[in-house]
Amino acid sequence: MTMRTRARTMTALLALAAMTGLAGCAPGPIVEDGPGEAGTLEVQKVNPADFAGQSLSYVYFTDGPDEAATRELIASFEEEYDVTVNLEVLPYSDLVTSVQARLSGGNAPDVVRLTGLTDFRADLLDLRTYLGEDYAEEFVDGPVKGVLGEYGEMLAVPSDLTLNGPFINVDLFNEAGVPLPDSEDPWTWDEMIDAATKVQEATDTEYAFAIDKSGHRVSTVLSQYGTALVGDDGAVLDEAKAVEALQPLVDMMADGRMPRDFWLGSGSRYEGANDIFLAQQTPVYLSGNWQVGQFADNADFTWAAAPNPCADECGGFPGGKYMGALAEGPNPALGAFFVQYMNTTKAQQKFIVAGGFLPTRVDLTERGVQYPVRQEDMDVFFADLARTPDLGYEANSQPSYTGASLELVDELALVVAGEKDTTTAVSDLKAKSEQLVEELQP
Template identity: 25%
Template sequence: MKKSRLMAGVVAGLVIASTAACSSGAGGGDESEGLTFMFRGGEDEKAAYQAAIDRFTEETGVEVEVIVTDADQYATKLQAAIAGNTVPDVFYIEQANLQSYVNNGILMDITDQVAEQDVDLENIWEFGVNSYRYDGTLQGTSEGRLYGLPKDVGPFGFGYNKTMLEEAGIELPDADEPLTWDEWLPILTELTKDTDGDGEIDQWGTGLNVQWNLQSFVWSNGGDWTNEDRTQVTVDTPEFAEALQFFTDLTTEHAVTPNPEQAQTMDTYQRFMAGEIGFFPVAPWDLSVYNELDFDYDVIPWPVGSTGETATWVGSLGIGVSTTTDMPDEAVKLVTYLSADEEAQQTLVDANIQIPNRIDTAQEWASAPDAQPANRQEYLDIVEDYGRAMPAAFTYGAQWYDELWVNIQPVVDGDQPAAEYLAEVQPRMQALLDESNAQAEAAAAQNNG
């Protein structure tokens, strides 16, 4: 899964657009003898998918026209395709968009076709499969119908610059036992230094992004964004406030991360790759780049707050079929091939762009003697044991969740206490969540009617 921002809510005009799409009966709007497949990705992903699709064509005789975009352009181009009645036969879907696409007749129910193809869903990560199940009310449970299969599962791991810690004489973190915040902070302080003697800090303990990294801190401290049934926003709790305050204090009080001015000069992702940051997220989609770095690194559990239990998120992208396709059986066959075929999965894994969807393949991948990073098992532990869906992954749109980040900068800069901000933003988030849930109920009622 790439680190793109979740689409904010229901596409404007989606109902009108999907009605137009459903009236056509021609996938992609053309009378084609082949399939169209739209996805997003960098050069490594493009090459891997093209190789897998070429093999699919050899085995099935079904031609596939590939439509690939950059990650930042994908959502806009897919919206344009929906509005213009040119929906691809097969395309990437984000978890947060599945309900609206189903309720508005864009995504095809593929449950029966997948069953007929005898796909071993038990050998695909449960989180990935359930992400694309929807029963008309709840998404992400084992009870819903299938409207896609996982392109991948994306466990958001945490890593460290092993070479940096060894050179500093710091004991390496345990691969299984997470550091507590109190244990972690002195290490960050020791790593933060002026290495060239010019009076400016040029090496830091860590460097994190609040929008993508706060989740771990909140969850491991006993906080959360909503209650279990996703009806009540719960950001205004002491546990959540303590986690956000600790996160911001890393910069504003302890100075173990690049400050905003330093981050503008070079972002923390680039600084980690340059060997200037000790601890940093290491996700599977970055391995093809990180494995070429000039230092050794490895993956460990995220540091923990008051619960003592590590936490992080696991994402997913799915692959679904348009209701307008002229080749539904072939389209579902392409989805199952890309998601579950052993050889296709190996092609994608060899490109170092994801962990395997297939559990048996993933176990072999994690235990490989030449594994890089060495602790690949941590990714499997995240998917199987302790990873959580992003807070807006299974709600009807993400506006309520995005609201948290809109005015958070004064907190990040140390100009406003975390608890004060969270008390202010909770009512706005709640109103948006209420609206989202009402839209979900109305759309489900219309779809069922």
């Protein structure tokens, strides 16, 4: 399709979307002039040919191999629409403060890549203004929960999806004569711990099980026991289920089946246990699909992704990244169009294959994605997506989730250090989560 044909098609589609929005066909309140105002959505007509000669800035952080794919997609966008994209790659640790400083100084970028919207909800453009009221329907419901505003504003696009889940050292399992888990029939938590313990005892590994020091990763365990830190109804943690979920971790750190010192250092700061797994010090490691590429390159033993264990629920705990356009950016129309381009079926497939991510688009999720390496492991994560309960997506969409997850790490560390029992820590965690909800919920 030529640029001129694309331009005519886009203009016609957006004009149709505008008429639909003005007719008020969508259910529920939607935004007209800005966040917090319910009204009728007026979709702006955009002719992509009018962008020729214009430029935009994209503030970006990279997970590694995704950067090359991003640069290739940007080059295609620039060539097709005769525009310039100024890609600004920042360390992830600097991104939030840098963008906030630019907003305060009246120098907002056009587009940003984010891991969450909490810091920028008031600054993000409602993408429906240019892309139409139904644009969100191109994406899976779960990830979309994290990008919707109070009145249905679409404040960003969920550009990739991650899922927490375990990896196993196949060589150690085989040496111990312990059967491998069945990806079609997931093991229970008790079965996983029992298998890991048998492998540890038979092969004399230092540990049986490891998990990243991360509230997000431990939220996987909470989800599997049927609860979450926060949700649409506030601080929703079921204390009895949380105690049941966390006690096995506490017990394993107490008797040496999990690395205790690993959890007692570095405060609330994230620490990955991937080096413990790569050193073959544990046969089972709970992390997520982003490790597949690293293990393919660096592991000198046979390994595999394993299904998440089940308790009250199965599946993993979701995460991911977002692309959003800033309302105060110099060119919001081009910013919205760029976000759309980077998240078409073709573009998202290229991006997630390069980065080892999972898709957020409905069409890619339904038909599956072919990865260049370790397809069988990525398929394990795909299968677990279907088992993952909505409470994980709901928790991730809350402004209070990040703070609550840090409190989870702190409280668990206090239990491991012997300063609290699990029941008291969970009660305190619930109280702190309630306070965060009160402070941060809109």
